[in-house]
Amino acid sequence: xxYGIVSQEQLEQIDSILSDKLIKLGVDCVIxxxxxxxxITARDNGTSKYDVYSFAALAxxxxxxxxxxxxxxxxxxFSLLFHKGQESNIHFSKIDDELLLISMFGKxxxxxxxxxxxxxxxxxxxKVWDKR
Amino acid sequence: xxxxxxxxKVVQVKIVYYGPGRCGKTTxxxxxxxxxxxxxxxxxxxxxxxxxxxxFFDFLPFDMGQIKGYDIKIQLYxxxxxxxxxxxxxxVLRGVDGIVFVADAMEKQREKNIRSLNQLHxxxxxxxxxxxxxxxxxxxxxxxxxxxxxxxxxxxxxxxxLNSRLQVPYFEASAITGYNVAATLKKIISSTVxxxxxxxx
Numbered sequence: 001x002x003y004g005i006v007s008q009e010q011l012e013q014i015d016s017i018l019s020d021k022l023i024k025l026g027v028d029c030v031i032x033x034x035x036x037x038x039x040i041t042a043r044d045n046g047t048s049k050y051d052v053y054s055f056a057a058l059a060x061x062x063x064x065x066x067x068x069x070x071x072x073x074x075x076x077x078f079s080l081l082f083h084k085g086q087e088s089n090i091h092f093s094k095i096d097d098e099l100l101l102i103s104m105f106g107k108x109x110x111x112x113x114x115x116x117x118x119x120x121x122x123x124x125x126x127k128v129w130d131k132r
Numbered sequence: 133x134x135x136x137x138x139x140x141k142v143v144q145v146k147i148v149y150y151g152p153g154r155c156g157k158t159t160x161x162x163x164x165x166x167x168x169x170x171x172x173x174x175x176x177x178x179x180x181x182x183x184x185x186x187x188f189f190d191f192l193p194f195d196m197g198q199i200k201g202y203d204i205k206i207q208l209y210x211x212x213x214x215x216x217x218x219x220x221x222x223x224v225l226r227g228v229d230g231i232v233f234v235a236d237a238m239e240k241q242r243e244k245n246i247r248s249l250n251q252l253h254x255x256x257x258x259x260x261x262x263x264x265x266x267x268x269x270x271x272x273x274x275x276x277x278x279x280x281x282x283x284x285x286x287x288x289x290x291x292x293x294l295n296s297r298l299q300v301p302y303f304e305a306s307a308i309t310g311y312n313v314a315a316t317l318k319k320i321i322s323s324t325v326x327x328x329x330x331x332x333x
Contacts, residue, residue: 006137008139011137011138011139034135036226037207039144041137051175054193058179061223064226065223068223
């Protein structure tokens with residue numbers, strides 16, 4: 001669990017990737033967390049206010065549970081998760097063994113379009129993160 | 133591993149309340165939640181069974197103010213105490229910075245305390261952490277039961293059972309009345325913050 005300290009510059013790069021690729025697309029809120037439930041960074045569209053700290057704790061727990069279930073059915077991992085609601089949806093995607101990208105979005109965005117962008121974002125974040 | 137955000141100047145610290153079933157971990161957090169309402173910005177999250185037992189964890193985020201310009205955000209967690217939930221306990225321990233071991237001082241719980249502490253030792257090893265190195269505080273809970281005529285283990289026995297090798301700070305406490313709940317919390321926060329500082333220097 002020791003990935004050390006992330007530099008200010010790296011965080012700024014990650015933030016701008018999230019803003020450009022997801023928030024501009026219309027995603028309400030994006031959070032990157034580690035598997036211990038810490039928030040690495042969070043971005044939102046300025047109108048939605050979520051309790052991101054509780055969210056991170058629950059999301060890490062949720063993902064860990066699904067991971068354990070994957071092992072039970074003989075899978076290495078389930079690398080993404082999607083929860084659908086009436087008004088809002090949540091999409092979880094694994095960046096690497098430590099990090100998780102969570103996007104919260106309304107009904108105006110199609111899941112497919114979001115997924116395409118998430119794949120792109122994850123690739124870009126990995127490049128920044130691996131430079132530590 | 134605590135996460136330090138250099139950009140927003142925030143340090144997130146994870147403290148876990150660990151111990152055998154029904155020893156009072158959730159009660160500790162509930163007392164803190166009631167007493168320090170002003171410093172707690174969000175609701176306590178509890179994932180419990182229909183029978184009101186902890187199923188996954190309780191979570192309580194807590195603002196401690198600033199140290200050297202950094203906002204310290206303490207995240208308190210409990211584990212489920214029931215024996216069958218060890219897989220979940222392990223998940224909650226991931227990335228832990230400090231631990232409060234809540235022992236049940238009732239005489240009949242003596243063996244359960246020891247077993248739970250041994251399991252904590254094993255669980256930490258899976259994350260390459262050592263119970264002898266991680267900040268740890270012992271809390272001997274339920275001492276108020278003595279007044280109600282329920283047999284309680286003397287502190288010397290609890291110390292010998294649980295703390296003879298670890299030699300960590302300990303408190304007698306009563307989570308239900310709040311006796312020494314704050315003292316335990318303060319101690320674990322200060323030990324954990326000091327240990328994080330040491331790691332960084």
